[in-house]
Amino acid sequence: MEPVSTEHVTAFRRFNRYFTRRIGALDDHYLGQDRPLGEARLLFEIGDGISLRELRTRLGLDAGYLSRMTKALEAQGMVGVRVHPDDSRSRIVELTPAGRVELKEQQRRANALVSDLLGGLTPGQRTDLTDAMATTRRLLRLAAITVRLVDAASTDARACLDAYAADIDARFPEGFDPADLVRPEEVSGDAGAFFVAYEEGLPVGCGALRRLEPGVGEIRHVWVHPEARRLGLARRLLGALEREASARRLSVVRLDTHAALSEAQAMYRACGYTEIPRYDDNVYASHWFEKRLS
Amino acid sequence: MEPVSTEHVTAFRRFNRYFTRRIGALDDHYLGQDRPLGEARLLFEIGDGISLRELRTRLGLDAGYLSRMTKALEAQGMVGVRVHPDDSRSRIVELTPAGRVELKEQQRRANALVSDLLGGLTPGQRTDLTDAMATTRRLLRLAAITVRLVDAASTDARACLDAYAADIDARFPEGFDPADLVRPEEVSGDAGAFFVAYEEGLPVGCGALRRLEPGVGEIRHVWVHPEARRLGLARRLLGALEREASARRLSVVRLDTHAALSEAQAMYRACGYTEIPRYDDNVYASHWFEKRLS
DNA sequence: ATATTTCTTTGACTGTAGTCAAAGAATCGG
DNA sequence: CCGATTCTTTGACTACAGTCAAAGAAATAT
Numbered sequence: 001m002e003p004v005s006t007e008h009v010t011a012f013r014r015f016n017r018y019f020t021r022r023i024g025a026l027d028d029h030y031l032g033q034d035r036p037l038g039e040a041r042l043l044f045e046i047g048d049g050i051s052l053r054e055l056r057t058r059l060g061l062d063a064g065y066l067s068r069m070t071k072a073l074e075a076q077g078m079v080g081v082r083v084h085p086d087d088s089r090s091r092i093v094e095l096t097p098a099g100r101v102e103l104k105e106q107q108r109r110a111n112a113l114v115s116d117l118l119g120g121l122t123p124g125q126r127t128d129l130t131d132a133m134a135t136t137r138r139l140l141r142l143a144a145i146t147v148r149l150v151d152a153a154s155t156d157a158r159a160c161l162d163a164y165a166a167d168i169d170a171r172f173p174e175g176f177d178p179a180d181l182v183r184p185e186e187v188s189g190d191a192g193a194f195f196v197a198y199e200e201g202l203p204v205g206c207g208a209l210r211r212l213e214p215g216v217g218e219i220r221h222v223w224v225h226p227e228a229r230r231l232g233l234a235r236r237l238l239g240a241l242e243r244e245a246s247a248r249r250l251s252v253v254r255l256d257t258h259a260a261l262s263e264a265q266a267m268y269r270a271c272g273y274t275e276i277p278r279y280d281d282n283v284y285a286s287h288w289f290e291k292r293l294s
Numbered sequence: 295m296e297p298v299s300t301e302h303v304t305a306f307r308r309f310n311r312y313f314t315r316r317i318g319a320l321d322d323h324y325l326g327q328d329r330p331l332g333e334a335r336l337l338f339e340i341g342d343g344i345s346l347r348e349l350r351t352r353l354g355l356d357a358g359y360l361s362r363m364t365k366a367l368e369a370q371g372m373v374g375v376r377v378h379p380d381d382s383r384s385r386i387v388e389l390t391p392a393g394r395v396e397l398k399e400q401q402r403r404a405n406a407l408v409s410d411l412l413g414g415l416t417p418g419q420r421t422d423l424t425d426a427m428a429t430t431r432r433l434l435r436l437a438a439i440t441v442r443l444v445d446a447a448s449t450d451a452r453a454c455l456d457a458y459a460a461d462i463d464a465r466f467p468e469g470f471d472p473a474d475l476v477r478p479e480e481v482s483g484d485a486g487a488f489f490v491a492y493e494e495g496l497p498v499g500c501g502a503l504r505r506l507e508p509g510v511g512e513i514r515h516v517w518v519h520p521e522a523r524r525l526g527l528a529r530r531l532l533g534a535l536e537r538e539a540s541a542r543r544l545s546v547v548r549l550d551t552h553a554a555l556s557e558a559q560a561m562y563r564a565c566g567y568t569e570i571p572r573y574d575d576n577v578y579a580s581h582w583f584e585k586r587l588s
Numbered sequence: 589a590t591a592t593t594t595c596t597t598t599g600a601c602t603g604t605a606g607t608c609a610a611a612g613a614a615t616c617g618g
Numbered sequence: 619c620c621g622a623t624t625c626t627t628t629g630a631c632t633a634c635a636g637t638c639a640a641a642g643a644a645a646t647a648t
Contacts, residue, residue, distance in 0.1 A: 007424070009405050015427040016320075024313060118306065122296075125436070139419055140423070143411050145414065
């Protein structure tokens with residue numbers, strides 16, 4: 001990894017300071033007008049029926065703390081609580097009509113505040129601001145994602161592979177049989193490696209490397225969660241897989257891809273892969289690529 | 295003012311939520327490791343000797359609260375307090391050597407955290423991020439600045455005019471005599487108007503409008519604080535002055551400018567002003583402009 | 589069926605942030 | 619010089635955020 005220059009760090013921290021102190025505080029301020037901030041946030045996160053369990057993990061709250069806040073909101077008539085239909089240990093919170101009204105009002109006020117702020121800008125400046133924010137967010141999300149080597153048999157790896165299989169099953173005209181996924185033993189130990197990308201602790205992408213023949217590796221199942229696409233994550237996964245291949249003294253990596261995945265093909269080309277003749281008998285493949293690692 | 299589109303508001307709030315929850319929280323987290331967040335922020339703001347008074351207004355803290363926090367930091371040996379040399383009601387806080395060490399360590403850790411985050415990006419992406427953040431910050435600052443009609447004899451107006459005079463005195467080869475500034479009565483009531491731009495409650499720019507002859511106004515003393523330049527504030531001031539002129543049924547506004555202020559000339563042209571022959575006997579002027587208001 | 593784990597509630601806390609009012613000391617305005 | 623104002627400290631609060639442990643009920647694993 002290239003060292004991070006001081007200017008970038010300074011610029012980042014300047015922005016962080018400015019934004020959190022001056023702008024971000026707005027949000028908490030209007031939210032906290034009618035009720036404690038914690039409760040307001042809770043109200044916001046409770047869409048239409050969510051289990052306490054999920055709320056707790058999503059917001060990272062203490063169970064007791066959450067229980068009490070929920071009770072307070074219930075006493076105010078903002079939410080209703082009922083037992084989970086499938087698991088009577090768990091409970092489901094949902095907004096009451098009054099809660100919905102309250103939330104809507106909260107949103108209205110927040111929007112008015114933002115409208116007010118943006119009103120000082122010309123339409124062109126507003127567009128520029130929106131674009132710059134989108135870029136900032138995209139790159140920050142990408143930066144905050146970590147790619148880790150994991151056991152291909154782990155829960156997270158399975159979850160990614162299952163999502164990947166369902167994904168391409170829907171995109172390939174001929175469908176996709178999950179039995180054609182790599183087996184864990186093909187991508188662990190000396191045979192290969194499996195990487196999972198995490199955002200906020202949740203798996204949002206994966207990629208597999210397996211030894212094809214001496215000095216040659218194969219990259220398979222590079223997948224990115226729909227919510228994490230267009231960030232540049234596939235490239236990062238590819239980079240991690242290539243570094244792993246280099247470390248394993250593989251001088252060449254190959255991969256194949258389906259005709260339906262044209263964006264993927266464009267990406268492989270952009271990442272230095274060149275098309276080669278068929279090297280396997282993968283029934284789903286229509287294009288084959290190779291990259292020589294330095 | 296053009297209505298603010300829903301997309302811009304939504305995009306803004308999405309960014310706000312993401313940033314404050316995910317990224318901004320980082321800062322508070324590392325700061326709050328060794329001591330309460332309030333104390334850590336205080337330590338950060340205490341540079342080399344600052345009066346309690348200024349700290350209080352800058353951070354918007356309660357006097358009692360600040361007093362107690364300062365005492366706590368003093369007890370920890372982080373800061374020293376002494377009376378203000380010019381006003382013994384006031385007290386000055388400054389970092390002790392130990393406090394400086396602590397602050398440095400705090401900075402080091404914060405930088406390391408950011409470095410870590412940015413390490414996930416390629417150098418090109420880091421530059422893109424820095425640029426996008428700079429744009430975001432610039433436009434947010436501009437949006438948060440309010441332009442208000444104020445009495446030209448007020449403290450804020452005087453402060454701006456004095457700064458303006460000092461500013462151009464340094465830039466004009468022949469200097470500038472403050473006696474040549476507009477007199478308050480020339481730009482108040484029916485005679486004219488005076489605007490001051492505020493950022494975070496502090497005056498950061500001004501502009502004056504005065505009636506030159508029936509139907510014709512003159513814009514003078516458009517000035518922006520060095521810290522608030524390159525945001526597009528001069529254009530906003532100009533816009534406010536023009537709207538005021540329109541409201542006063544002036545159909546034409548004129549202004550003159552010094553040869554040394556070439557950026558100003560470019561801005562006037564870009565804002566629809568056209569050069570006209572000399573219309574006054576201002577000794578500092580070398581170019582004269584006019585704009586017909588619709 | 590029994591032990592273990594999961595999910596929630598309740599009680600008993602702690603620490604931080606922040607407010608308000610009173611009062612003492614110094615300065616300022618007339 | 620005197621009254622008003624400014625700056626700070628102190629006392630007495632409040633509320634919010636959050637933690638920890640115990641315990642009950644239901645689900646799951648063996």
